[in-house]
Amino acid sequence: xxxxxxxxxxxxxxxxxxxxxxxxxxxxxxxxxxxxxxxxxxxxxxxxxxxxxxxxxxxxxxxxxxxxxxxxxxxxxxxxxxxxxxxxxxxxxxxxxxxxxxxxxxxxxxxxxxxxxxxxxxxxxxxxxxxxxxxxxxxxxxxxxxxxxxxxxxxxxxxxxxxxxxxxxxxxxxxxxxxxxxxxxxxxxxxxxxxxxxxxxxxxxxxxxxxxxxxxxxxxxxxxxxxxxxxxxxxxxxxxxxxxxxxxxxxxxxxxxxxxxxxxxxxxxxxxxxxxxxxxxxxxxxxxxxxxxxxxxxxxxxxxxxxxxxxxxxxxxxxxxxxxxxxxxxxxxxxxxxxxxxxxxxxxxxxxxxxxxxxxxxxxxxxxxxxxxxxxxxxxxxxxxxxxxxxxxxxxxxxxxxxxxxxxxxxxxxxxxxxxxxxxxxxxxxxxxxxxxxxxxxxxxxxxxxxxxxxxxxxx
RNA sequence: GCGCCCGUAGCUCAACUGGAUAGAGCGUGUGGCUACGGACCACAAGGCUAGGGGUUCAAGUCCUCUCGGGCGCACCA
Numbered sequence: 001x002x003x004x005x006x007x008x009x010x011x012x013x014x015x016x017x018x019x020x021x022x023x024x025x026x027x028x029x030x031x032x033x034x035x036x037x038x039x040x041x042x043x044x045x046x047x048x049x050x051x052x053x054x055x056x057x058x059x060x061x062x063x064x065x066x067x068x069x070x071x072x073x074x075x076x077x078x079x080x081x082x083x084x085x086x087x088x089x090x091x092x093x094x095x096x097x098x099x100x101x102x103x104x105x106x107x108x109x110x111x112x113x114x115x116x117x118x119x120x121x122x123x124x125x126x127x128x129x130x131x132x133x134x135x136x137x138x139x140x141x142x143x144x145x146x147x148x149x150x151x152x153x154x155x156x157x158x159x160x161x162x163x164x165x166x167x168x169x170x171x172x173x174x175x176x177x178x179x180x181x182x183x184x185x186x187x188x189x190x191x192x193x194x195x196x197x198x199x200x201x202x203x204x205x206x207x208x209x210x211x212x213x214x215x216x217x218x219x220x221x222x223x224x225x226x227x228x229x230x231x232x233x234x235x236x237x238x239x240x241x242x243x244x245x246x247x248x249x250x251x252x253x254x255x256x257x258x259x260x261x262x263x264x265x266x267x268x269x270x271x272x273x274x275x276x277x278x279x280x281x282x283x284x285x286x287x288x289x290x291x292x293x294x295x296x297x298x299x300x301x302x303x304x305x306x307x308x309x310x311x312x313x314x315x316x317x318x319x320x321x322x323x324x325x326x327x328x329x330x331x332x333x334x335x336x337x338x339x340x341x342x343x344x345x346x347x348x349x350x351x352x353x354x355x356x357x358x359x360x361x362x363x364x365x366x367x368x369x370x371x372x373x374x375x376x377x378x379x380x381x382x383x384x385x386x387x388x389x390x391x392x393x394x395x396x397x398x399x400x401x402x403x404x405x406x407x408x409x410x411x412x413x414x415x416x417x418x419x420x421x422x423x424x425x426x427x428x429x430x431x432x433x434x435x436x437x438x439x440x441x442x443x444x445x446x447x448x449x450x451x452x453x454x455x456x457x458x459x460x
Numbered sequence: 461g462c463g464c465c466c467g468u469a470g471c472u473c474a475a476c477u478g479g480a481u482a483g484a485g486c487g488u489g490u491g492g493c494u495a496c497g498g499a500c501c502a503c504a505a506g507g508c509u510a511g512g513g514g515u516u517c518a519a520g521u522c523c524u525c526u527c528g529g530g531c532g533c534a535c536c537a
């Protein structure tokens with residue numbers, strides 16, 4: 001039993017002996033803010049004070065005096081000012097902990113808490129209509145870190161990228177590629193009427209160059225926006241995979257939205273109707289998401305008979321449920337926070353357990369250079385893509401900067417700082433600390449001093 | 461107009477989800493350092509937690525109003 005558990009047990013027993021246990025408070029254990037107070041502390045006397053209407057300090061003192069705990073675990077206990085109970089751990093506990101840390105090495109902290117539980121993390125999932133941009137690099141850093149943490153805690157994890165390769169945007173992408181093909185074949189003046197196309201980016205010129213000559217001519221003569229779009233999307237997905245591999249973000253699956261159409265989408269629609277939480281109005285079919293805390297009800301089937309995009313997304317999340325994940329975590333951009341409530345509503349309606357779907361909003365990223373925001377336009381020399389970012393500052397620096405902040409808060413990514421090799425750059429600071437420690441150990445070994453952790457008999 | 465997120469040292473951020481004197485790094489100031497990478501070390505100054513009111517033993521944290529910033533409010537995808 002850990003020292004922490006021993007202390008919780010002892011305090012609980014003391015509360016029982018004093019007749020305080022019927023108040024129903026849980027014994028919380030925390031680290032004191034100030035280490036001079038002790039190694040661990042519990043504010044339980046203060047929680048009790050509220051319920052029992054008694055002086056917290058008095059309760060704390062009574063608990064301390066009736067506390068029975070082995071001296072091999074706790075060296076001293078004291079009640080302190082407002083009503084904290086502070087513990088100082090005994091030397092054997094501290095020594096044992098140090099030994100455990102050294103012996104476990106890199107595995108220290110690994111647990112089996114999640115054994116037998118499967119968790120899926122869906123992240124990035126940017127549309128395959130262009131190269132990945134900065135926010136995707138942040139989402140990739142956060143999502144992959146979550147995967148790593150869950151792995152470390154013993155969960156069986158799966159990383160997934162949801163690819164929106166279906167619908168109008170793919171056709172618009174195909175139309176834009178068709179223009180670049182005609183441009184390549186000299187059938188149209190370069191750049192003419194480019195503004196009519198939704199995706200004017202240069203990357204489609206590259207992709208147009210990858211179409212073999214025969215196919216290019218066929219498509220130029222008889223444009224098939226859907227087929228062109230699929231071609232472009234497939235090529236863009238290849239690039240995305242490549243970026244993610246270089247970045248070290250793990251994706252076990254690229255799940256294609258197109259695989260859900262039409263069967264799974266219709267099935268999801270049917271399940272929602274069968275759940276009884278739908279109704280008809282003015283020729284459209286609505287999902288009563290307000291019954292699950294959403295702001296307003298959502299259209300599932302438009303009056304023209306077609307399902308909305310939302311139904312496809314329900315179908316996708318339903319597939320996660322069907323695939324047997326005990327929990328699904330999804331990362332979304334900040335502009336999608338309005339989407340969370342309806343998705344959770346749908347999953348609840350489909351019978352998912354409470355909290356089965358957790359959505360993490362990844363905050364905005366603003367690039368700064370020399371203290372000024374870098375415009376996100378495509379002018380030469382400015383960063384737009386994830387690849388350009390990691391080519392400039394490196395994968396480690398990029399990840400560190402993204403993980404420095406709480407995931408959902410807006411982030412200013414200071415390029416000037418990220419490039420600096422000085423104390424001001426926290427990444428450099430960490431790397432330099434590592435380099436110095438390594439060289440101190442090397443020096444010690446040259447002088448015949450045993451390296452850290454090799455002698456466990458003198459931990460005192 | 462309605463809803464969500466946010467406002468903490470000069471700067472960038474923490475604060476274990478309601479606990480003790482609000483902490484770190486950078487920057488600034490002062491003082492040090494001949495075995496190892498001076499890209500170091502020690503100490504210090506710096507705060508009405510945007511502002512008002514409330515809840516309680518206790519509020520940066522919860523409620524409410526005001527100010528300021530961001531985003532969302534489609535039979536689009």
